[in-house]
Amino acid sequence: NTASPAATLRLPIVLLGITLFLLYTGVETTAGQWSFSLFTEERSMSLYLAGISTSIYWGMLTLGRILFGAVANRIGINRLLRYSMAGAVLSAALFLIPTPSAGIISLALMGLSLSAIFPTLMSDTPNRVGAAHVSSAIGFQTGASSLGLALLPGVAGVLAARLGLEVIGFYLVLASSLMLITNEVAIHLAHRNRMSADSLVNSGS
Numbered sequence: 001n002t003a004s005p006a007a008t009l010r011l012p013i014v015l016l017g018i019t020l021f022l023l024y025t026g027v028e029t030t031a032g033q034w035s036f037s038l039f040t041e042e043r044s045m046s047l048y049l050a051g052i053s054t055s056i057y058w059g060m061l062t063l064g065r066i067l068f069g070a071v072a073n074r075i076g077i078n079r080l081l082r083y084s085m086a087g088a089v090l091s092a093a094l095f096l097i098p099t100p101s102a103g104i105i106s107l108a109l110m111g112l113s114l115s116a117i118f119p120t121l122m123s124d125t126p127n128r129v130g131a132a133h134v135s136s137a138i139g140f141q142t143g144a145s146s147l148g149l150a151l152l153p154g155v156a157g158v159l160a161a162r163l164g165l166e167v168i169g170f171y172l173v174l175a176s177s178l179m180l181i182t183n184e185v186a187i188h189l190a191h192r193n194r195m196s197a198d199s200l201v202n203s204g205s
Contacts, residue, residue, distance in 0.1 A: 001132055002132055002135060002136075003132040003133050003136065004136070005136040005139070005140075007133075008129070008133040008136035008137055008140070009136070009140065011129065011133060012189060013128055013129055013186060013189050013190055013193060014129055014133065014136075014137050014140060016182055016185060016186040016189065017121070017125065017128065017129065017137060017140070017141050017144075017186065018140050018141060018143075018144040019144070019182050020121060020141075020179060020182050020183055020186065021118075021121065021141040021142075021144040021145045021148065022144040022145070022147055022148035022151070022152070023148065023152070023175055023176075023178055023179040023182065024114070024117050024118055024121070024145070024148065024179060025118075025144075025145045025146075025148035025149045025152075026148035026149070026151060026152025026153065026175055027088065027092075027114065027152070027172060027175045027176055027179060028061070028114050028118075029148070029149050029152065029153045030152050030153045030156045030168070030171065030172060030175070031057065031092075031107065031110050031111075031114075031172060032054060032057055032058060033153050034153065034156055034157070034160065034165070034168045035050075035053065035054055035057065035095075035103070035107055035168070036050050036051070036053075036054050037160075037165055038095075038103075038165045038166070038168050038169075039053060039100070039103050041165055042098075042164070042165045042166055043098055043099075043100065043103065045100050045103065049100065049104075052104075053103060053104045053107050054107065056104065056107060056108050056111070057107040057108065057110060057111040058111065059111070060107075060108050060109075060110075060111030060112045060115065061111040061112075061114060061115045062115070063112070063115070064111065064112045064113075064114075064115025064116060065115045065116060065119060067115075068080065068084075068115060068116035068120075069116075069119070072116065072120060077120060077123075077124050077127075078187055080116055080120055081116075081117065081120055081121065081124075081183055081187075082180075082183070082184075084113050084114065084115075084116050084117050084120075085113075085117065085176065085179055085180040085183055086180060087109060087112070087113030088110060088113040088114055088117075088176040088179070088180070089173060089176040089177050089180055090109070090113075091106050091107075091109040091110035091113050091176075092106070092110065092169065092172035092173040092175075092176045093106075093169075093173055094106030094109070095168065095169030095172055095173075096169040096170070096173070098166070110172075117179075118145075121141075122138070122141070125137055125138055125141065127190065128186060128190040129190075130193075152175060155171075156168055156171050159171060
């Protein structure tokens with residue numbers, strides 16, 4: 001049986017999934033949209049080099065999805081997500097170093113770190129929410145992704161206008177850290193839900 005959207009939305013694991021997708025697309029888009037302005041307006045990087053840097057970022061996102069897609073099953077879903085999100089936090093931290101080389105490296109590593117998160121989270125949705133809630137959960141997650149595309153870069157822009165573009169690095173560290181923490185809570189809750197379901201099955205048999 002398929003649960004109603006309202007019933008799915010009441011599940012804490014689904015709310016965590018919505019939060020994860022909002023944070024992910026927000027981090028991805030903020031890094032891609034604001035790094036060029038940060039590099040050229042605050043750090044005196046040439047337009048050419050800043051353009052190359054952002055191209056590398058988007059290129060690493062694409063390359064990473066190809067590479068990690070081939071080895072995801074061998075690494076393990078939860079391990080791949082943990083490594084990817086920890087890499088995003090570390091990559092964001094490199095934004096705090098105001099040198100051209102650190103900026104380029106941070107963007108390349110950020111693109112690689114983020115590359116596997118969206119498809120891996122989407123493919124793991126059935127394991128997290130259960131078959132009855134998959135359709136509605138994916139719909140909510142997709143909606144959250146669209147919201148994150150607009151909301152988080154917009155908030156970053158407001159903060160940059162008030163505090164300066166250097167705030168972007170701190171903003172990415174915070175958002176990436178929240179993503180990592182939210183995923184850890186989701187992994188724990190999904191495991192607990194499966195254990196509870198198995199206990200009910202065993203007690204009824």
